[in-house]
Amino acid sequence: MSEIQAAGSDDGFVGGDDLSPRVLRGAYGRFPSGVAAVCAVIDGEPAGIAASSFVSVSLEPALVSLCVALTSTTWPLLRRAQSLGVSVLADAHASTARALASQVPDRFAGIEWVRDNSGAVFVAGAALWLNCSIYEQVRAGDHEIAVLAVNRIKMHSSVSPIVFHDSQFHRMARSGPYPSS
Structure with missing residues (x-):
């Protein structure tokens, strides 16, 4: 493998005053991610948000995290x-993800959901359900990082997750994994 040298003083990087929220949103969108619905029953009604920042954090203890904008009124x-209830949304859930990311009053209109005994809400047909509780919250810039303890999970292995990339929803290609060599 060889190093490629950038020609001239303009190396193509954007920084300083040009590093605007619009530029950053476009750059961050280059990283594909899944989409999770984070939901619960609040005052007798389902409430939820969509998060493309959902990631696994730890196996011991079982932890996951997501980032939520400080401007969120639902969080x-x-x-x-x-x-x-954390539901890893399926490839059929593009409209569900849009609804949960919107500011409409009844985000759950037309969404099939399940409530467990703890009050956690799960989206029907999701690839994975995780029953979680808040472990830690950390403010970071214009977001809050919520670390969640995983209490229970239910996997739906026959369901393919939705992918969010370049501000659009996509289905995963079913060409199989890369060889392990």
Whole structure:
């Protein structure tokens, strides 16, 4: 493998005042991710958000995390819940992800959901359900990082997850994994 040298003083990087939220959103969108719905019953009604920042954190203890904008009006309600339902959305859930990311009053209109005994809400047909509780919250810039303890999981292995890339929803290609050599 050889190093490629950038020609001239303009190396193609963007920085300083040009590093705007619009530029950053486009750059961050180059990284494909899954989409999770984070939901609970609050005051007798389902409440939820969509998060493309959902990631696994630790196996011991079992932890996951997501990042939520400080401007979210739903997250302050959700973080009061004893349990949160995290649903890794399926490739058929593009409209569900859009609804949960929107500001409409009834985000759950037309969404099939299941409530467990703890009050966690799960989206029907999702690839994975995780019953979680808040482990730690950390403010980071204009977001809050919520670390969640995983209490229970239910996998739906025949369901393919949705992928979010370049501000659009995609289906995963079914060509199989790369060889392990």
